[in-house]
Amino acid sequence: MLLADLPEGPFARLAALLNGTEPGKPPITLAVGDPSGVVPDFVKEALAREAASFGNYPMISGTREWREAAAAWVAARFDLPSERIDPEKHVLPLNGTRDGLFSVLFPIVPRSKQGARPIVAMPNPFYQVYAAAALASGAEPLYVPALAANGFLPDYAGLPPEILARVAAVYVCSPSNPEGAVADRAYWDGLFELADRHDFIVLADECYADIWFDAPPACALTARLAQSGGFSRLLSFHSLSKRSGLPGLRSGMVAGCADLIARFRAFRNVAGPQVPTPILAASAACWRDEAHVEAGRLAYQEKMAAAQAILGNRMKRPGGGFFLWLDVGNGADFALRAWREQGVRLLPGAYMGRESLPGKTQSNPGFSYVRVALVSDLSTIMTALERLKEILG
Ligand SMILES: Cc1ncc(COP(=O)(O)O)c(C=O)c1O
Numbered sequence: 107m108l109l110a111d112l113p114e115g116p117f118a119r120l121a122a123l124l125n126g127t128e129p130g131k132p133p134i135t136l137a138v139g140d141p142s143g144v145v146p147d148f149v150k151e152a153l154a155r156e157a158a159s160f161g162n163y164p165m166i167s168g169t170r171e172w173r174e175a176a177a178a179w180v181a182a183r184f185d186l187p188s189e190r191i192d193p194e195k196h197v198l199p200l201n202g203t204r205d206g207l208f209s210v211l212f213p214i215v216p217r218s219k220q221g222a223r224p225i226v227a228m229p230n231p232f233y234q235v236y237a238a239a240a241l242a243s244g245a246e247p248l249y250v251p252a253l254a255a256n257g258f259l260p261d262y263a264g265l266p267p268e269i270l271a272r273v274a275a276v277y278v279c280s281p282s283n284p285e286g287a288v289a290d291r292a293y294w295d296g297l298f299e300l301a302d303r304h305d306f307i308v309l310a311d312e313c314y315a316d317i318w319f320d321a322p323p324a325c326a327l328t329a330r331l332a333q334s335g336g337f338s339r340l341l342s343f344h345s346l347s348k349r350s351g352l353p354g355l356r357s358g359m360v361a362g363c364a365d366l367i368a369r370f371r372a373f374r375n376v377a378g379p380q381v382p383t384p385i386l387a388a389s390a391a392c393w394r395d396e397a398h399v400e401a402g403r404l405a406y407q408e409k410m411a412a413a414q415a416i417l418g419n420r421m422k423r424p425g426g427g428f429f430l431w432l433d434v435g436n437g438a439d440f441a442l443r444a445w446r447e448q449g450v451r452l453l454p455g456a457y458m459g460r461e462s463l464p465g466k467t468q469s470n471p472g473f474s475y476v477r478v479a480l481v482s483d484l485s486t487i488m489t490a491l492e493r494l495k496e497i498l499g
Pocket residue numbers: 139201202203204205207233279282283311313344345346347348353356357358
């Protein structure tokens with residue numbers, strides 16, 4: 107498959123599905139996971155304070171202030187000794203996490219592995235940039251089903267040895283989009299053992315790490331340090347779009363193995379977009395402050411509790427993130443019906459996945475699901491879920 111053959115994005119496909127169908131009630135969208143957070147005053151102040159720096163090129167590795175704030179957050183959030191996270195070696199700013207998840211493969215995917223085209227494995231369904239990155243880097247994307255039977259996490263250990271030998275990197279999303287699955291310590295430990303045995307890199311997309319319900323999820327950096335005494339073969343990605351509810355800021359970071367960070371930094375110095383200095387100042391303030399994150403988390407917890415009260419056993423509460431992953435039999439049919447009868451816009455799960463057997467739509471692990479984003483205000487969400495309840499039966 108070529109990059110040019112990538113399917114259209116999920117929202118373009120949704121627009122095509124609903125095109126020509128009138129909403130049965132005043133429309134509400136629960137399709138897009140746009141956090142729509144309140145912009146804290148300290149963000150506006152930092153942007154204004156640093157505005158004069160638009161006259162200069164920013165540095166690819168960010169400002170010292172940003173590096174120190176980011177490294178301090180990584181150490182505190184993942185319970186790591188602060189001396190193990192060196193601001194100069196272990197963190198790098200990104201223009202939104204998607205930028206990093208895409209470009210990271212260019213400097214790390216080899217031309218061949220075991221004499222064959224390298225493989226980049228990813229969960230299926232998945233955040234669509236992983237496949238684009240794999241193809242753009244010359245690797246073969248491998249879509250590994252994330253099924254209910256294995257806790258909605260890809261079973262990479264179950265891949266045949268001759269495939270594992272060709273794997274150069276794997277993406278793992280935890281808490282996952284779309285299912286909200288959380289990788290526990292045993293999952294991470296097993297994955298790192300596999301990575302060491304087959305010499306591949308783990309790209310942990312942990313953008314939703316700060317949105318949880320009972321307890322903070324186990325995270326990749328903590329597990330890797332405990333297991334091996336370092337961060338080799340691991341890069342972990344984080345996002346202020348989710349943590350702070352500020353997707354318009356376009357700010358994220360990558361943290362992990364010093365050698366991989368150095369290679370990524372060198373590549374970005376030639377080909378990467380720098381993060382503007384005012385954005386770095388605002389981002390540093392976001393990484394330092396937990397109060398706005400706790401307020402956001404409480405709001406998501408309230409929305410999830412409301413969803414449980416309305417939908418009962420029609421839903422399962424996810425481990426983290428802000429999506430419901432509802433099994434409705436046929437996700438595309440249900441999304442069309444939800445729009446036609448109830449005016450509620452939902453994303454068919456299949457649009458985030460790929461068919462395991464070409465031409466067999468039901469072999470797409472997202473086929474029977476819809477993804478429901480709980481990001482609007484509480485009363486809008488409650489109205490939409492009451493309407494969905496009518497057709498969920
Ligand atoms: C799983 C996952 N990873 C990464 C991103 C990208 O986040 P950012 O806004 O930081 O680019 C998203 C955004 O929706 C996401 O769902």
